[in-house]
Amino acid sequence: DAKTTQPPSMDCAEGRAANLPCNHSTISGNEYVYWYRQIHSQGPQYIIHGLKNNETNEMASLIITEDRKSSTLILPHATLRDTAVYYCIVRPTGNQFYFGTGTSLTVIP
Amino acid sequence: GAVVSQHPSRVICKSGTSVKIECRSLDFQATTMFWYRQFPKKSLMLMATSNEGSKATYEQGVEKDKFLINHASLTLSTLTVTSAHPEDSSFYICSAREGDSHSTQYFGPGTRLLVL
Numbered sequence: 001d002a003k004t005t006q007p008p009s010m011d012c013a014e015g016r017a018a019n020l021p022c023n024h025s026t027i028s029g030n031e032y033v034y035w036y037r038q039i040h041s042q043g044p045q046y047i048i049h050g051l052k053n054n055e056t057n058e059m060a061s062l063i064i065t066e067d068r069k070s071s072t073l074i075l076p077h078a079t080l081r082d083t084a085v086y087y088c089i090v091r092p093t094g095n096q097f098y099f100g101t102g103t104s105l106t107v108i109p
Numbered sequence: 110g111a112v113v114s115q116h117p118s119r120v121i122c123k124s125g126t127s128v129k130i131e132c133r134s135l136d137f138q139a140t141t142m143f144w145y146r147q148f149p150k151k152s153l154m155l156m157a158t159s160n161e162g163s164k165a166t167y168e169q170g171v172e173k174d175k176f177l178i179n180h181a182s183l184t185l186s187t188l189t190v191t192s193a194h195p196e197d198s199s200f201y202i203c204s205a206r207e208g209d210s211h212s213t214q215y216f217g218p219g220t221r222l223l224v225l
Binding site for chain 1: 113155200202213218
């Protein structure tokens with residue numbers, strides 16, 4: 001499975017956009033990029049996923065570079081409840097998720 | 110999104126006893142379920158993959174006789190920690206995949222196990 005690299009921590013002011021980067025330079029053509037987040041002592045929550053096109057849903061937007069070697073998760077208007085660990089995962093079709101260390105996002109009032 | 114539940118949410122047991130954790134997909138049929146464990150301030154570690162009606166596939170280093178997994182129906186998988194020891198204390202999380210291999214995984218809320 002392709003390995004992902006994320007910054008260990010980030011801060012974001014409440015109400016501003018949070019942009020969380022992820023590098024996946026060894027990604028293969030059939031591997032999807034998934035984003036989950038984990039709020040303290042809870043199970044991971046699905047956010048969004050994509051293959052090569054940018055994606056948007058009610059929670060976030062996912063921007064994938066044209067070469068697919070990196071992506072950015074955008075939370076357009078961060079709130080205090082968005083404070084969590086965010087995991088970027090690259091997964092071939094049908095295979096399991098292997099979690100990296102993620103980015104600990106702190107939203108500051 | 111799809112809902113996955115776990116029971117119990119937390120359990121305390123004595124060393125040497127066995128503990129069963131249930132994982133249920135509430136509003137979809139899960140052909141595949143996964144079990145993870147997570148130590149404090151660490152990431153999730155995949156323990157095993159469970160397909161309905163067949164034996165679970167364990168990750169390297171995970172003892173299958175220690176962590177018994179049963180996936181008897183399309184909505185229920187169980188993890189039994191046998192002869193629990195204090196080092197088995199951890200946060201156990203299940204996830205379920207709806208439908209085919211292209212589907213997203215949804216995670217349960219986790220079960221915190223403390224072995225005294």
